[in-house]
Amino acid sequence: MAEVLVLVDHTDGRLRKATAELLTIARRLGEPSAVHIGVGAEKAQVTLAKYGAHKVYVVDDADAATYLVAPQAEILAALVAKVSPAAVLISSNATGKEVAARLAIKTGSGLITDAVDVRAGDNGIETTQSVFAGSYTVTATVTTGTSIIAVKPNSVPLEASPEAGVVEAFEVTLSDTARAARITDSQPKKATGRPELTEAAIVVSGGRGTGGDFSPVEEFADSLGAAVGASRAAVDAGWYPHSNQVGQTGKQVSPQLYVAAGISGAIQHRAGMQTSKTIVAVNKDQEAPIFELVDFGVVGDLFSVLPQATAEVKKRKG
Amino acid sequence: MNIVVCVKYVPDAQSERTFRDSDRTVDREGVDGLLSELDEYAVEEALKIVEAAGEGEVTVLTVGPDAAADAIKKALQMGAHAGVHVNDAAIHGSDAVATSLVLAEAVKKATGGTPDLVITGMSSTDGVMGVVPAMLAERLGLPQVTYASELTLGDGTVTIRRDGDTASETIEARLPALVSVTDQINEPRYPSFKGIMAAKKKPVEQWGLADLGVDPSLVGLDAAWTSVVAFAKRPPRDKGQIVSDEGDGGTKLAEFLAGRKFI
Numbered sequence: 001m002a003e004v005l006v007l008v009d010h011t012d013g014r015l016r017k018a019t020a021e022l023l024t025i026a027r028r029l030g031e032p033s034a035v036h037i038g039v040g041a042e043k044a045q046v047t048l049a050k051y052g053a054h055k056v057y058v059v060d061d062a063d064a065a066t067y068l069v070a071p072q073a074e075i076l077a078a079l080v081a082k083v084s085p086a087a088v089l090i091s092s093n094a095t096g097k098e099v100a101a102r103l104a105i106k107t108g109s110g111l112i113t114d115a116v117d118v119r120a121g122d123n124g125i126e127t128t129q130s131v132f133a134g135s136y137t138v139t140a141t142v143t144t145g146t147s148i149i150a151v152k153p154n155s156v157p158l159e160a161s162p163e164a165g166v167v168e169a170f171e172v173t174l175s176d177t178a179r180a181a182r183i184t185d186s187q188p189k190k191a192t193g194r195p196e197l198t199e200a201a202i203v204v205s206g207g208r209g210t211g212g213d214f215s216p217v218e219e220f221a222d223s224l225g226a227a228v229g230a231s232r233a234a235v236d237a238g239w240y241p242h243s244n245q246v247g248q249t250g251k252q253v254s255p256q257l258y259v260a261a262g263i264s265g266a267i268q269h270r271a272g273m274q275t276s277k278t279i280v281a282v283n284k285d286q287e288a289p290i291f292e293l294v295d296f297g298v299v300g301d302l303f304s305v306l307p308q309a310t311a312e313v314k315k316r317k318g
Numbered sequence: 319m320n321i322v323v324c325v326k327y328v329p330d331a332q333s334e335r336t337f338r339d340s341d342r343t344v345d346r347e348g349v350d351g352l353l354s355e356l357d358e359y360a361v362e363e364a365l366k367i368v369e370a371a372g373e374g375e376v377t378v379l380t381v382g383p384d385a386a387a388d389a390i391k392k393a394l395q396m397g398a399h400a401g402v403h404v405n406d407a408a409i410h411g412s413d414a415v416a417t418s419l420v421l422a423e424a425v426k427k428a429t430g431g432t433p434d435l436v437i438t439g440m441s442s443t444d445g446v447m448g449v450v451p452a453m454l455a456e457r458l459g460l461p462q463v464t465y466a467s468e469l470t471l472g473d474g475t476v477t478i479r480r481d482g483d484t485a486s487e488t489i490e491a492r493l494p495a496l497v498s499v500t501d502q503i504n505e506p507r508y509p510s511f512k513g514i515m516a517a518k519k520k521p522v523e524q525w526g527l528a529d530l531g532v533d534p535s536l537v538g539l540d541a542a543w544t545s546v547v548a549f550a551k552r553p554p555r556d557k558g559q560i561v562s563d564e565g566d567g568g569t570k571l572a573e574f575l576a577g578r579k580f581i
Contacts, residue, residue, distance in 0.1 A: 094483075101414070140547060252446075278578055
């Protein structure tokens with residue numbers, strides 16, 4: 001059966017949920033081999049094997065952590081040349097897409113980004129994408145080379161399917177061009193104890209209507225175990241970090257439940273959340289465009305509605 | 319310091335965007351288009367750099383059909399000094415791979431081989447792939463310094479802040495480099511009346527594939543390494559239930575969530 005390479009998305013061996021999703025998808029297409037670039041492979045190996053990795057290629061290269069994107073693309077290109085996989089699956093975040101982009105050119109392969117589904121079709125690997133702010137669904141295929149597919153997190157449910165996960169060391173001598181953009185500092189995001197925005201099953205976002213006070217949004221989110229998002233207006237006003245921005249120029253999320261509080265629903269924001277499975281909004285303005293998208297909406301003040309909802313959720317959860 | 323800014327003319331996101339039934343490519347003719355909003359930040363950053371240096375020129379480059387001239391016009395009105403419009407029917411239907419090839423060759427021709435600095439937006443607002451900047455770096459052999467939310471030029475170096483999902487990184491590279499910027503980096507200026515008038519006199523080169531020495535068989539729909547097999551408009555969501563808060567809005571919200579098994 002053909003090998004499918006999965007680029008492991010991790011920080012020092014702590015796997016991101018997306019990696020397990022990629023392995024789950026890889027099993028549909030062939031035999032998954034995880035590619036772990038950087039430190040922490042011993043820590044990661046157990047989980048990689050649990051989610052279906054037959055092999056784990058370990059590339060313990062210090063330069064790969066020191067230089068931006070290019071080393072990972074070079075490493076994957078060398079591995080593609082060696083094992084001729086049917087496909088390479090990568091997380092569809094900013095860095096993942098850039099690695100995929102350079103890999104596509106190096107290997108002469110087609111590239112599909114932000115796939116929300118990947119399957120073995122009659123004529124090869126088929127993907128689904130949600131485009132134009134979620135207003136269109138596209139089916140696409142790679143027609144040349146190795147299918148290089150960047151997959152959005154939260155696209156498929158995880159399925160454990162234990163395999164051996166045999167570790168194989170792989171070495172690459174990086175070119176000088178790969179070592180051109182140096183990462184001189186890295187400040188990890190402050191841990192909030194909340195799920196990461198693109199991985200969360202539930203997202204509660206606040207906008208201009210919060211007036212800068214996100215506490216009702218945060219408390220409601222915490223009652224649901226949700227991630228917190230922010231509209232562009234809220235981020236531009238300095239009320240919440242850009243890394244929490246949901247929208248065309250922030251994160252595009254597709255959780256099971258999206259709650260928009262004090263957000264009018266301009267197209268910039270809708271582009272970031274329109275494909276969420278269930279959408280709820282709270283807004284004082286009954287004409288707010290967000291209400292055209294919702295499964296349930298409350299016309300009212302979020303400072304009354306959210307705390308009441310939070311109390312009710314806590315009561316029901318016991 | 320001579321800077322090339324790559325920009326894209328895109329269908330207006332406020333309008334109804336769609337695909338052509340004939341070849342399943344994005345409909346770029348039947349809709350209003352404009353300079354991609356994210357590219358305004360790239361033009362602005364280039365202008366700020368040459369203004370701070372007191373010397374240098376900003377050339378704005380686009381690959382697109384006739385109407386893409388509007389994207390160049392807007393950038394010239396903001397203050398860019400010259401434009402390059404690569405326009406060739408053979409390019410229609412190109413994927414990102416081919417687009418980056420044409421852009422790379424145009425950058426080389428526009429700068430006599432090596433630019434000082436190439437700046438782009440972080441992604442287009444239609445394809446929203448965010449891959450062309452990395453592809454350009456790959457093709458031009460330049461350091462990739464992308465997703466900049468803050469940028470500083472040093473002595474022959476460029477340093478940026480790049481905000482990722484899990485960390486904020488500082489990236490540094492020697493010039494020349496390929497930089498992409500986010501919408502956090504600056505506030506794009508509105509063209510002044512003077513800028514609008516001055517733009518009319520600024521030079522815009524028109525190039526085809528032959529001018530770039532690019533083989534037509536490498537670009538266009540047939541050459542693409544990916545293919546759109548089908549597209550479908552998402553059915554509109556069923557109208558939801560909207561209630562007014564009469565002292566019970568929060569309770570009703572919780573009831574809805576319970577009904578949908580979220581609690």
